[in-house]
Amino acid sequence: MSTEDNKRLVRRLxxxxxxxxxxxxxxxxxxxxxDHDPPPIPDLKPGLEGIKQAFKVFATAFPDGTHxxxxxxxxxxxxxxxxxxxxxxxxxxxxIPPTGKLVEMAGIVIYRIERGKIVERxxxxxxxxxxxxxxxxxxxxxxxxxxxx
Numbered sequence: 001m002s003t004e005d006n007k008r009l010v011r012r013l014x015x016x017x018x019x020x021x022x023x024x025x026x027x028x029x030x031x032x033x034x035d036h037d038p039p040p041i042p043d044l045k046p047g048l049e050g051i052k053q054a055f056k057v058f059a060t061a062f063p064d065g066t067h068x069x070x071x072x073x074x075x076x077x078x079x080x081x082x083x084x085x086x087x088x089x090x091x092x093x094x095x096i097p098p099t100g101k102l103v104e105m106a107g108i109v110i111y112r113i114e115r116g117k118i119v120e121r122x123x124x125x126x127x128x129x130x131x132x133x134x135x136x137x138x139x140x141x142x143x144x145x146x147x148x149x
Contacts, residue, residue, distance in 0.1 A: 003074035006113045010079045013118075014067040020059050025052055030117040037123045041094065051121075057094075062087025062103065079111045089135060096135060103134040 001009075009028060016024040025048070033048045041057055044050040058065060065087030073080045084106040089099045107125035111118045132138040 001113065001116055003076070003079075005116075006077070006079045006111075007072050007074045009113060009116065009118070010072065010081055010111055011069065014069060014081075014083065017055055017059075018066050020063075022052060022055055022059075025055065028118055030114070030119045033118060034120045035123075036121065058085075058087070061089060061091045061093035061098075063090055064088050077113050079113065080108065081111070082106075082108050093131075093135070096137060099135050101135055103131050105131060 013025075013028045016028075029048045029051060031048060033051070035047055035050065041054055044053045044057075065085055067083050067085045069081055069083050071080070071082040084104055086102060086104045089096075089101050089103060091098055105125060107123060109124075110122040112120035
């Protein structure tokens with residue numbers, strides 16, 4: 001596949017997840033996917049099953065969620081995407097009842113693609129810290145430090 005084909009694959013991944021077409025995840029990811037980073041939500045399965053679970057958890061909690069791709073860069077078999085997502089907290093999220101608050105998350109993800117499927121993934125997000133702060137679960141206020149004695 002060309003770098004343009006790989007970029008189209010990643011673009012379509014975000015389009016389909018915005019439509020909550022989770023069955024399409026099998027089209028994008030290899031069953032042998034290696035996910036190099038821990039899942040964004042604790043206690044999820046590794047690999048493809050964990051990614052499916054994460055998308056479903058976020059879709060349940062933020063059903064109007066959408067992604068915006070800010071940068072999409074490809075070279076060889078890799079595609080790097082800088083992406084943000086927004087959604088309204090309308091469903092339970094990790095025990096937190098709906099708040100009605102609009103939240104935004106941002107991240108950078110590197111995908112490695114072989115034969116038209118994503119086989120490896122590296123992701124840097126601050127899902128829990130960022131989302132939990134916006135939902136008011138984690139304080140953004142830092143306590144003042146005491147002067148040294």
